Amino acid sequence: MSGQSPKTALVTGANRGMGRDIARQLAEKGVRVLLSGRDRDAVTEAAAALRSTGLDVEPLVLDITSTDSIAAAVAHVEAEYGRLDILVNNAGIRIEEYGKQPSEQPLHQWRETFDTNLFGVVETTIAFLPLIRKSPAGRIVNVSSLLASLATHSDPTSYAYSPMFKSLPAYSASKSALNSWTVHLAYELRGTPIKVNAVHPGYTKTDMNDGAGDLDIPEGASTGVAMALLDDDGPTGSYVHRGDVVPW
Ligand code: NAP
Helix, strand or coil, rough: CCCCCCCEEEECCCHHHHHHHHHHHHHCCCCEEEECCHHHHHHHHHHHHHCCCCEEEEEEEEECCCCHHHHHHHHHHHHHHHCCEEEEECCCCCCCCCCCCCCHHCCCHHHHHHHHHHHHHHHHHHHHHHHCCCHHHHHEEEEEEEHHHHHHHHHCCCCCCCCCCCCHHHHHHHHHHHHHHHHHHHHHHHCCCCEEEEEECCCCCHHCCCCCCCCCCCCHHHHHHHHCCCCCCCCCCCCEEEEEEEEC
16 A cells, blocks of 8 residues: 555544454554544543553544534544544444344334444545545445345355344344445545445454354454555455455
8 A cells, every 4th residue: 555654544433342453453553543432431541551552542532423523533633634544434333132033123223223333434434535535545444244245144054044143134234234335435436546345354252242253353353454454456345354255
């Protein structure tokens, strides 16, 4: 990737879970990282912990469901850094209860899920786009899920073809919509240096899964990090997991 050094990255929902480790791994690669989250104390503590190990990490308050919070974050990044090289849209929620039928999940959970997992990402991305356009090699990474994949959900041999993973319809649909947004934005930006990609981290042992999962957090974070650091000849508009293309 071309451009001046250091690159500046913003990671949403980075006070804990995979976002925090994406921040750590990017900082270890020499990127200046804005570790963001909606709770001031949580981002301050998380950034301080990484700074204490010598990493260039700054806290930033950003609630992706708040227009005012997004505007304040954009103003801060513009004033301090003048541009944004990497935006990792990692913040997400899974609030549905396992075990219910798809038709049993209440509508308010659909709305809340889409407010964060789709509308929050779209609004944050559009707001930061002018600063990303100022980068010589902008990268936008949307942290999706295998549960976004309609091909996987429809495959009776898939682990998603199970009562457990069919009980999160709003979460799954919000990530399918995020994938669609990824493709649309990549199309709009196809003539620019900016690359927009969706990633499936893997089933990872975070709070979202109450600690269950196949991957430890650093492994789960690694796909997002790789796509954030893509070379100029890397893909755009793709959906990947650890270097492999995931079926839409
Ligand atoms: P997590 O441990 O639950 O962390 C979620 C993060 O998102 C937290 O920092 C949370 O902040 C933040 N967040 C939620 N709403 C926010 C908002 N409105 N504004 C800003 N930050 C907000 O989850 P995770 O497992 O690390 O998940 C990270 C991403 O990976 C998510 O997009 C998730 O859907 C995706 N994913 C996870 C898995 C998995 O197996 N874990 C698999 C596929 C995809 P608070 O601390 O303030 O709540």
